[in-house]
Amino acid sequence: AQSVTQPDIHITVSEGASLELRCNYSYGATPYLFWYVQSPGQGLQLLLKYFSGDTLVQGIKGFEAEFKRSQSSFNLRKPSVHWSDAAEYFCAVGGITGGGNKLTFGTGTQLKVEL
Amino acid sequence: DAGVIQSPRHEVTEMGQEVTLRCKPISGHDYLFWYRQTMMRGLELLIYFNNNVPIDDSGMPEDRFSAKMPNASFSTLKIQPSEPRDSAVYFCASRLGTGASGGYTFGSGTRLTVV
Numbered sequence: 160a161q162s163v164t165q166p167d168i169h170i171t172v173s174e175g176a177s178l179e180l181r182c183n184y185s186y187g188a189t190p191y192l193f194w195y196v197q198s199p200g201q202g203l204q205l206l207l208k209y210f211s212g213d214t215l216v217q218g219i220k221g222f223e224a225e226f227k228r229s230q231s232s233f234n235l236r237k238p239s240v241h242w243s244d245a246a247e248y249f250c251a252v253g254g255i256t257g258g259g260n261k262l263t264f265g266t267g268t269q270l271k272v273e274l
Numbered sequence: 275d276a277g278v279i280q281s282p283r284h285e286v287t288e289m290g291q292e293v294t295l296r297c298k299p300i301s302g303h304d305y306l307f308w309y310r311q312t313m314m315r316g317l318e319l320l321i322y323f324n325n326n327v328p329i330d331d332s333g334m335p336e337d338r339f340s341a342k343m344p345n346a347s348f349s350t351l352k353i354q355p356s357e358p359r360d361s362a363v364y365f366c367a368s369r370l371g372t373g374a375s376g377g378y379t380f381g382s383g384t385r386l387t388v389v
């Protein structure tokens with residue numbers, strides 16, 4: 160069964176500081192990995208996705224993520240956080256066959272940005 | 275493209291009443307997913323359709339929940355009778371293509387409160 164672990168429930172960073180949100184996944188085949196962001200009262204917006212190829216993927220709003228197969232990780236990073244980045248971030252894993260047609264989400268990391 | 279459209283945005287109903295949530299996927303997308311989000315359980319997949327056919331409904335909590343997709347541009351999620359524990363945000367998402375690589379687009383959600 161596929162699963163996603165986001166070990167940090169809450170993270171607080173100062174505006175302008177760097178950010179790394181952790182994500183570990185479990186999947187029996189080649190995973191498709193995603194990061195979504197959710198602002199209060201809003202739906203989920205896709206930040207970036209990884210399917211194959213270069214393990215460092217660039218997304219919207221200056222975010223990037225690195226796929227590390229050996230560590231089963233897909234951590235999200237941003238070099239300089241803006242106050243508008245405050246939101247909840249979800250990592251998700253899916254695949255190419257069977258149950259992989261559906262996304263499994265982590266429990267989310269709530270990001271607070273201090274001015 | 276208007277994106278995935280869900281209605282209503284908010285629904286407050288009394289316990290025992292029937293509730294119907296609606297979703298219009300992105301035109302041309304052949305997969306449709308219903309997710310439920312709660313504080314306790316996070317994002318859970320309830321059911322998904324491919325070409326209007328239900329493929330996996332293993333996440334539907336109980337017989338009180340039912341979902342239909344009568345055509346490619348419309349889906350409903352019905353709860354009858356509703357209970358307070360059904361209070362949650364219900365998201366619809368659509369996707370084009372097989373496997374998770376097609377990219378999921380989420381609607382803004384319906385916030386359901388059962389009193």
